[in-house]
Amino acid sequence: MSAEGTAASRLFDCRDAFTGALEAVAEQDARIVIVVNDSVGSSKLSSFRKRWPERTINVGIAEQNMVGVSSGLANGGKIPFVSAASCFLTGRALEQIKADVVYSKANVKLVGQSPGIGYGELGPTHHSIEDFAWLRVLPGLAIVSPADPWETAEAVKAAARLDGPVFLRVSRFGVPPLTRRADATFAIGKAETLREGGDVAIIANGVMVARALVAADALAEKGVGARVVNMASIAPLDIEALRAAADIGAIVTVEEHSTRGGLGGAVAEFVVGYRPCPVRIVGFPEFMPTGGIEFLFETYGLTAAGIARAAEEAIALRHKR
Amino acid sequence: MTILASTPTSPERAAIVAKIRDKARAIRMHALNMVYAARLGHPGGDLSVADILATLYFGVLRIDPKAPRDPGRDRLILSKGHASGALYATLAEAGFIPLEWLSTYMKPKSMLNGHPNRNYVTGVEANTGPLGHGMPIAVGAAIAGKLDKADFRVFVITGDGELQEGSNWEAAMAAGHHKLANLALIIDRNTLQQGARVAETNDVEPLGDKFRAFNWEVVDADGHDPSALIDALTRPEGRVKPLCVIAHTIKGKGVSFMEDQVGWHHGVPTKVQLDQAMKELSLS
Numbered sequence: 001m002s003a004e005g006t007a008a009s010r011l012f013d014c015r016d017a018f019t020g021a022l023e024a025v026a027e028q029d030a031r032i033v034i035v036v037n038d039s040v041g042s043s044k045l046s047s048f049r050k051r052w053p054e055r056t057i058n059v060g061i062a063e064q065n066m067v068g069v070s071s072g073l074a075n076g077g078k079i080p081f082v083s084a085a086s087c088f089l090t091g092r093a094l095e096q097i098k099a100d101v102v103y104s105k106a107n108v109k110l111v112g113q114s115p116g117i118g119y120g121e122l123g124p125t126h127h128s129i130e131d132f133a134w135l136r137v138l139p140g141l142a143i144v145s146p147a148d149p150w151e152t153a154e155a156v157k158a159a160a161r162l163d164g165p166v167f168l169r170v171s172r173f174g175v176p177p178l179t180r181r182a183d184a185t186f187a188i189g190k191a192e193t194l195r196e197g198g199d200v201a202i203i204a205n206g207v208m209v210a211r212a213l214v215a216a217d218a219l220a221e222k223g224v225g226a227r228v229v230n231m232a233s234i235a236p237l238d239i240e241a242l243r244a245a246a247d248i249g250a251i252v253t254v255e256e257h258s259t260r261g262g263l264g265g266a267v268a269e270f271v272v273g274y275r276p277c278p279v280r281i282v283g284f285p286e287f288m289p290t291g292g293i294e295f296l297f298e299t300y301g302l303t304a305a306g307i308a309r310a311a312e313e314a315i316a317l318r319h320k321r
Numbered sequence: 322m323t324i325l326a327s328t329p330t331s332p333e334r335a336a337i338v339a340k341i342r343d344k345a346r347a348i349r350m351h352a353l354n355m356v357y358a359a360r361l362g363h364p365g366g367d368l369s370v371a372d373i374l375a376t377l378y379f380g381v382l383r384i385d386p387k388a389p390r391d392p393g394r395d396r397l398i399l400s401k402g403h404a405s406g407a408l409y410a411t412l413a414e415a416g417f418i419p420l421e422w423l424s425t426y427m428k429p430k431s432m433l434n435g436h437p438n439r440n441y442v443t444g445v446e447a448n449t450g451p452l453g454h455g456m457p458i459a460v461g462a463a464i465a466g467k468l469d470k471a472d473f474r475v476f477v478i479t480g481d482g483e484l485q486e487g488s489n490w491e492a493a494m495a496a497g498h499h500k501l502a503n504l505a506l507i508i509d510r511n512t513l514q515q516g517a518r519v520a521e522t523n524d525v526e527p528l529g530d531k532f533r534a535f536n537w538e539v540v541d542a543d544g545h546d547p548s549a550l551i552d553a554l555t556r557p558e559g560r561v562k563p564l565c566v567i568a569h570t571i572k573g574k575g576v577s578f579m580e581d582q583v584g585w586h587h588g589v590p591t592k593v594q595l596d597q598a599m600k601e602l603s604l605s
Contacts, residue, residue, distance in 0.1 A: 033468070054468060055468070057464060059491070059495050060494070060495070060498075062491035062494070062495070064453070064457065064487070064488040064491055065457040065460070065488060065491035065492045065494075065495055066457075067457070068454055068456070068457020068458045068460070068461065068488065068492065069457050069458070069460050069461035069464065069492070069495065070461060071447070071457075071458050071461060072447075072457065072458040072459060072460060072461020072462035072463070072464070072465065072475075073461040073462070073464060073465045074461075075396065075446060075447065075458065075461065075462045075465070076392075076461065076462045076463075076464070076465020076466055076468075076469070076471075077392055077465060077469070078465050078468070080461075095451055095454075096454065096457070096488075099448055099449075099450065099451055099454055100447070100448070100454055100457070100458055103438075103448050104438075104439060104440070104447065104448040105440055
């Protein structure tokens with residue numbers, strides 16, 4: 001299935017889909033509460049707070065307490081959605097995430113807002129290009145990075161249904177809605193093949209998926225067949241989709257994250273143990289200079305052109321072997 | 322500072338205190354046997370917290386080992402999770418886990434890890450161990466109870482050195498702000514931490530004033546006096562603030578050569594020392 005032309009569509013902020021879906025599940029389940037660190041506005045949760053002020057727990061600027069409190073709320077029978085800037089949520093409260101939530105198997109949903117380089121010019125202190133890396137090593141934590149509004153809403157519903165910890169990465173960077181079959185379904189741990197191709201597999205997540213599709217269009221014009229896989233779940237990984245990608249023999253991964261330890265790392269870890277092949281990891285390799293989101297994407301090749309280039313490099317490497 | 326001490330005035334209270342003292346003695350003996358068998362553990366902290374745990378489980382908490390996940394149960398979170406020996410011994414004495422489990426403490430594949438895991442051990446409310454985690458969890462459970470207008474109480478035990486962790490003060494601020502009258506903190510104030518005296522390391526005093534400034538009600542009590550602890554923890558109805566009980570304790574309490582000795586934070590007794598400890602405890 002092709003998603004041609006989606007890049008030209010109107011762009012959507014996935015936070016709106018997040019809050020819409022969250023209010024919908026909260027209407028159905030009174031156990032759902034939100035926990036924030038003065039982050040109601042940045043999480044677009046004003047409407048939730050207005051509807052359910054008593055179910056809005058604002059702990060102030062205190063992330064360790066925020067995550068610990070959420071574990072306690074789960075102990076008390078609530079289903080807390082913790083919504084905070086991903087850089088602070090995951091960096092400041094990592095030990096609480098590990099011990100109080102994941103190791104405890106607490107029914108807590110962690111929502112990393114404005115991840116990646118969503119804060120652009122505010123710089124590396126506010127960028128969250130490490131969150132996949134330091135959360136991916138926690139066994140039993142589902143990690144989902146939705147690609148568009150539909151998937152964001154589906155992921156919220158799936159997280160609410162799952163009895164266990166989830167990390168949901170919600171981008172503030174505008175994305176086009178992907179074209180999907182009417183009967184498309186979402187499941188945590190299930191990858192989505194958006195386009196078939198036999199020369200290279202482009203595995204992307206989050207806001208990079210739409211760009212991967214544009215890159216595949218450009219490659220097709222050159223006669224290169226690129227399969228595009230939306231790997232929204234980094235944990236658990238869709239092993240079948242990874243096997244199929246490795247069988248093609250050339251892989252590119254694309255993520256709004258560090259080149260170390262994220263989606264690329266997860267794919268590479270699997271591929272070396274199954275059928276080693278070139279894996280080009282597109283992401284951010286360093287603390288970045290001052291600049292806006294588009295400038296940073298351009299600088300580090302997180303663009304359709306950059307992804308297509310990486311795909312050609314992966315194919316060339318395969319032929320060298 | 323007035324440290325609450327109490328002499329039971331009623332026969333009912335005297336009977337409860339006698340039972341708590343019996344249980345505390347058993348907890349101490351179990352804990353030392355467990356540390357001796359495991360060649361590992363935290364005996365000093367086990368002994369300082371034993372009377373607090375015994376008082377809670379046999380005099381204060383509304384819990385039922387046959388319904389350990391009852392939504393309306395009182396919660397006890399042992400933030401100083403390294404005192405797991407005392408906690409497991411207490412849970413066994415209270416009927417949450419079999420007494421036979423205690424001999425497996427820290428053995429391969431034992432349910433009784435060095436730090437408690439709620440998914441392994443019935444009655445454990447939180448996976449603690451890294452310090453400064455219990456208070457935020459307790460605050461969350463207390464908020465949940467308040468939201469549901471439930472009448473359960475949440476108790477959390479921290480060490481005193483543990484209060485050097487900043488996360489406690491984030492939680493203390495939140496508890497005061499939310500007026501969590503259903504929350505009680507018990508500080509095992511034994512004045513020693515792993516490497517030295519708390520006062521020589523990073524002093525936590527004035528401790529009561531700190532909590533009062535965070536909008537808590539503070540009571541100082543003898544942490545080895547069950548009746549005083551019951552009085553401190555069951556203060557008059559109608560409180561509007563979270564309660565902080567500074568339980569003044571002696572690390573290594575009950576074993577002469579371990580008392581107030583920093584080296585017994587995680588020391589392991591020899592057979593001769595274990596026998597001596599058991600003799601002293603049996604006479605206590």
